[in-house]
Amino acid sequence: MKALLFSIALTTATLSAQAQHLYELTAPSTPKVIHRGHLQLGGSNPSGDNIDVNSYYMSINGTPTIPVMGEFHYCRYPEAQWEEEICKMKAGGITVIPTYIFWALHEEEEGVFNWEGNRNLRRFVQLCQKHHMPVIVRIGPFCHGEIRNGGLPDWLFAKPLEVRSNDVNYLKYVKRLYEQIACQLEGLYFKDNGPVIGCQIENEHQHSAAPWAITYPGEDPDHTTATYDASITMVGVSVQDKAITRAELGNIHMRTLKKMAEEAGIITPLYTATGWGNAAVIGNEALPVTAAYTYPFWAKPGMSPFCRFKNIQLEPDYSPVRYQTDQFPSFCAEMGVGIQMIYKRRPVVPAQSAEALMVRTLGSGANGIGYYMYHGGSTPKQKGGITSFQDEPMGMPKISYDFQAPIGEFGLEGKMFRNLRLLHSFLADFSHLLAPMEVVLPDNYRQITPDNRKDLRYCARIKDNSGFLFMVNYQDHDTARITQGDLALKLNLQGETLRIPAQGTIQLLKDESVILPFNLPMGALTLKYATAQLLMKLDDRGTEHYIFFAPEGMSPQYLFNPATTRGKHLFTPQPGLNSTFRVTGRNGKSILVTTLTRQQALNSSKVHGKLLITHATVLPGETDIHLLSMDQPQADYILYPSRAGWKKQTTRVQPVTPAYxxxxxxxxxxxxxxxxxxxxxxxxxxxxxxxxxxxxxxxxxxxxxxxxxxxxxxxxxxxxxxxxxxxxxxxxxxxxxxxxxxxxxxxxxxxxxxxxxxxxxxxxxxxxxxxxxxxxxxx
Incomplete structure (x- = not known):
């Protein structure tokens, strides 16, 4: 077998001679231990579908999966346009929509609930169900989301009670809220064949709070916390460096809220709770979720640690945390690929930052990713149309909540929408392979500081000698990074040493982030490695067709295991629409491989099982596809497979001239x-x-x-x-x-x-x- 892999198994001396910068990884000698059956999570529905969670990943109907969650607040967008925005999110690769239920917006006046218009939670969830989009409801009672008082109603401030505690008077009002939410969601839970698969209890409890809206210029604001938590209150997401003296009260409060939600009828297979910054958790009854922001408005500008690889399950961002990390999968549910602006701080987030953050996070072992926000919006005003529901003491705009999100405040693509779609397309077809793979880090990963521009940032995820290499050459707030050239990687696997590339070197351009496969099963074939990034897989008239793209500055090379091929096994295509090649296995069955340019990949989405390449925004329907084109009454596209094949097609409508x-x-x-x-x-x-x-x-x-x-x-x-x-x-x-x-x-x-x-x-x-x-x- 080793003789067949003549170009792969090489000595260390030969490797060093061929590469100026040789980087090495060694696979663990024993597989990762995954614990099962200890979490009180998961469930099934009448159709026979089931959700299960072990200590490392989530499964749907027995298949490992990495959910892609995109936050969208129904109350911050016009009801008449909800459906098209859900479809845009689906076209962007989102597979779950989390949404806050802001108490203050639904009960402005004590005892009077409003579930109409843009506050019609039930209609929003029904539209998600129509488009097969699962939902996670974030029921509070405290939410924040840069909403006034963090979503606690103004009138609650006047009551003789301790908010965010087990004060019986406070819980009386929370009980009423939960019962109202449960009524709105009746029949829409997963257990009823509905889309509501999860529920977040509270938010950032014993970590962060919002200022109460009643404040005076120059005064330090009161915050929405119980009195006993006042000294540990933080603003925003960060590392908690204060001792939490009443931690047991926080944990008890979280368990109480979960029990109250279930008693009200809010029963879901998944429950989540804030996991970062030593926030209160709920033991084995809820997933602790994590966050990362590279451009936070609440902190001084500076290079973040979130472009460096690590084992994110064992070392969550914003540690220390209050849960046993190896007992839970890493669900990075609040990734700040954009950020809201406040008056005094207006950080502008580049698209490369979002892509680098997520490549790093997936490579570090995240098995659930989510964005806050994925879709921006406009915060409604209070009754009377004068006072804003926005968190004005923090310096927010009075209405705008665009968040520089992948889809913006008015439904337009944000600058990082397509960068992230590259990753979502990959996860849609290959997360079942990636999810069980464990993280393998270089020996010096702890020494790669944010300002280190010399050493390559890289890691792998591996299972049974198969896996993916992750590399990042981006650092937020760093203007001095350069291209890293003459690179080669040596993987010490079980019974095999693999060099990527087999001969020569590759380069990683400044600000680029890539994922490269190795020992990838492709039908009956094995791809030893590719210096191209995997995008998606198509059914091409009964033949498996793999779509890759070439990272900028990297020449694509594909080496297949000769033991599994019949004929040619090394391919070096020129990226583009004419790059397709066929590889035939020893069993006579073949696959197709196409290598797009990065720009073509950025314009690619998978709709109704087909590859669609277009500069326009994709708006898929249940059976049709529309393109949204700004200022141009025509759109070019490639739809593959189709009768036109790889030929560019153009579709047109009658132009209009706005009279204004x-x-x-x-x-x-x-x-x-x-x-x-x-x-x-x-x-x-x-x-x-x-x-x-x-x-x-x-x-x-x-x-x-x-x-x-x-x-x-x-x-x-x-x-x-x-x-x-x-x-x-x-x-x-x-x-x-x-x-x-x-x-x-x-x-x-x-x-x-x-x-x-x-x-x-x-x-x-x-x-x-x-x-x-x-x-x-x-x-």
């Missing part, structure tokens, strides 16, 4: 007149784009604030569908505040976004336009 006018009133005011905003059938939505330079921008209708925006160097783009009827009657009115030279957030802005202050503060409206977004059907 606008008027500037001085440097700070603007009105936009667009009465004919009712969309033609081919128009999905109109977007108002305002390119301005200033500090804060505000939009008004009916003399009330309806949207706001903190300047960070990019145009303000507002979806107009939600204002369609109002625009028939009145104009949108805007007010802009000037940007000052001593603004506290200038350090966060890109250099090109900071204007010349030589003539004083700056307030400019540079351009105003309305852009149609076309909806075009794919044949």
């Amino acid at each position: 006018t606008y008027q500037k009133v001085g440097a700070r005011r603007l009105t936009v007149h667009f009465p004919d905003s009712v969309a033609a059938p081919q128009v999905q939505e109109y977007f108002l784009e305002i390119d301005y330079t200033g500090d804060v921008a505000m939009a008004f209708m009916q003399n009330l604030l309806v949207q706001d925006h903190f300047y960070y160097g990019e145009p303000w783009t507002i979806g107009l569908k939600r204002y369609r009827e109002q625009l028939k009657q009145e104009d949108l009115s805007f007010y802009f505040r000037p940007l000052k030279e001593k603004a506290p957030f200038l350090m966060d802005l890109p250099k090109q976004a900071v204007p010349d202050f030589s003539k004083g503060s700056v307030c400019r409206i540079n351009r105003v336009r309305i852009i149609p977004q076309y909806k075009i059907k794919v044949d």
Whole structure:
């Protein structure tokens, strides 16, 4: 067998001579121990589907899986547009939607609950069910989510009770809330064949809190905690460095809340609780979930540890934690691939940061990933339309909750949407392989500090000699990273030494993050390695067709085990649509392999079992596909397999010319007149784009604030569908505040976004336009 692998099994001396930078990993001699049956989690439904959780991963119907969770707050988005946003999330690779149920939004007035309109939880969950999207409900009672009081109603502040404790008066109100939620979700739980598979109890208990909205300028705010927890309260997600003196009360409170939820009827196979920062947990009855933010607004800018590989199950981010880590899978459910802006801090998150964070997290052993937020929104106002539900004491915008999310406040793709979709596509087809694989780290991984630009950041996940290599050459807040070249990796596996590549070297460009397979079973064949990243697998008329893409700066090479092939076993294709090759196994069965360019992969999604490549946003229906195209009444696409094969196709609709006018009133005011905003059938939505330079921008209708925006160097783009009827009657009115030279957030802005202050503060409206977004059907 070793003789057949002549180009793979090499001596250490030969390896060192061929590679300037040789990096090595050694697989464990014994397999990872996985504990089963100790967690009070999981369940089945009448259709025979079941969910199970062991100490390392989750299984659905016996198959290991890595869920991809994307937070979307139904109450922060117009009800009429929920369905299309759920479909966009599904097209982005999201497989579970978590959503907060903000108590304050549903019970503004004590004893009067509102479950209508944008607060219609039941309708939102039913739409998720229609599109086969599982849901995790985050029932609080405390949520935060940058909502006023963290979601606790204002009127609760006036009561003689201790919030977030087992105070009987507090629990009386929580019981009523839980009973209301249970009523809304009746018949929609997994046990009823519904989509609600999970429930989060409370949030960040004994870790973080929100300021009560009643405060005074210059005063240290009160926080939404029990008095006995006041000294340990934190703002935001971070490492807890204070001793929690009443930890037992926190654990008791969490168990009490879970029992109350179940008694109310909120019964799900999965329960979760905040796991980071020594937060209170619920023993073996709930999954402790973790978080990571590379650009937090609540901390000083600086290189984070979240682009360095480690064993994230045993060393969770924001440790220490309050649970036995080897007894639970690592569910990284609050990954900050974007971030909300506050007035004093406006960190701008690059797309590469999101991709690097998630490649690092998967490589480090995460077996559940989730994003906060995946879909942005707009926070509603309180009754009367004046006071915001947003957490204003923290410096939030009064309405905007865009979060620089993969899908933004008005449903447009964020800059990291496609970077993350690369990973989601991979997980959709291969997480059953990845989930059981254990983490293998280099010996020096603890010495690779955030400012280390010399040593390669890498690790592997391995099971039975098969696995994936993970590499990251990105570090947040680092402007001095360089390309790492002349790289080779040596894997010491059980009975085999594998060199990647077999001959020569590879390079990892600055800011790139990659995942490379080795000893990958592909039908009856074994791929020894590829210097290309796996994207998805298709059924191509009965033949398995594997789609890879070439990382920037890396030449693709595929080496198959000669013992499993008939004929050629080494392939070096040129990336692109003409790169497909066929490999035939010893049993006569063959597979197909195509290597896309990275840009083609970024434009790729899998819809209804087919590969769709397009620059447009993909909006899949139950049986059809539409493309959303900004400002262009046509869209190019490739749909494979199809009769057209790899040939580019173009679909068109009739163009429209929006009839609008606008008027500037001085440097700070603007009105936009667009009465004919009712969309033609081919128009999905109109977007108002305002390119301005200033500090804060505000939009008004009916003399009330309806949207706001903190300047960070990019145009303000507002979806107009939600204002369609109002625009028939009145104009949108805007007010802009000037940007000052001593603004506290200038350090966060890109250099090109900071204007010349030589003539004083700056307030400019540079351009105003309305852009149609076309909806075009794919044949």
